[in-house]
C-alpha cells in the first residue's frame with residue numbers, strides 16, 4: 001500500500017468542458033487526488049459537478065465558472081477566476097471540443113465549417129493563451145490539451161483540421177516555453193463510450209442520412225482501433241491526468257494517442 005499525499009493535493013487545476021463526458025471524469029478524479037479545481041463550461045450543469053466535488057470529495061474542492069470558451073474574453077475570465085480563488089494556476093486542461101456534424105466534406109456549408117473550427121480549435125488556442133501569463137509569472141505549469149485520433153477520420157474533416165491545429169500548437173508552444181518550467185502536452189482520445197449527453201454537440205435532430213453518416217464514423221473508429229472497441233472515460237482521464245501530474249515532469253510537446261492503437 002502506498003501512503004503520502006494525494007498526487008494533486010492543493011494544486012490549482014482548471015478543467016474546461018467539465019459539465020459532462022471526459023471533462024467531468026477528469027474533474028472528479030482530480031478532486032479525488034486533492035486538486036483545487038476551477039470547472040469551466042457554458043452549461044450551468046457544471047455547477048452540479050462542483051457541488052458533487054465539494055460535498056463528497058474530501059480534500060478536493062471546486063468552483064464553477066460559466067463562460068463561453070469560444071471567445072478570448074471567456075478564457076481570460078476563467079483563468080482570472082482560478083487565479084483569484086487559488087492564487088495560481090498549476091494545471092490547465094483544455095478539453096472543450098467535439099465534432100458537431102458528421103458528414104462528407106462536400107456537404108458542409110460555410111457556417112458549419114466556421115462553427116466546427118470555433119468549437120474544436122479556439123477554446124484550446126485561447127485557453128493556452130489565457131493560462132500562459134500566470135504560468136510564466138509563477139515559473140511553473142502544465143497544460144494538457146484534449147485532441148482526437150480523428151485527425152485521420154471519415155465524415156469530420158473540419159473537426160480533424162481543428163484537432164490537427166491543436167496538435168501543432170501543442171508542439172510549438174512546448175518548444176517556446178520549454179525552458180520556463182512549463183510543459184504543454186496533448187491527449188488524443190479515440191472513440192469514447194459515455195452516458196447520453198445532457199448537453200448535445202448540435203441542436204438539430206438527426207435525419208436518416210445523418211444517422212448513416214454517423215454509423216460510418218463509428219465503424220471507422222472501431223476498425224481503426226487495434227483493439228476493435230471504444231475506450232472508457234476513465235481510460236481517457238488516466239492519460240490526461242498522468243500528463244498533468246509531476247510524474248510526467250520530463251514529458252513535453254507530446255501528443256499521446258489513447259485510441260486502442262489508432263494513432264490518428
Ligand SMILES: NC(=O)c1ccc[n+]([C@@H]2O[C@H](COP(=O)([O-])OP(=O)(O)OC[C@H]3O[C@@H](n4cnc5c(N)ncnc54)[C@H](O)[C@@H]3O)[C@@H](O)[C@H]2O)c1
Nearest residue numbers: 017019021022041042068069070096097098148189191192
Ligand atoms: N467523446 C469522444 O468519443 C471523443 C473522442 C475523441 C476526442 N474527444 C475530445 O474530447 C473532448 C471532450 O469530449 P466529450 O465527448 O467528453 O465532450 P462533450 O461534447 O460530451 O462535452 C463537451 C462539454 O464542453 C462544453 N462546451 C462546449 N462548447 C463550449 C463553449 N464554447 N464554452 C464552454 N463550454 C463548452 C459543453 O457544454 C459540454 O459540457 C473534446 O475535445 C472532444 O473533441 C472526444
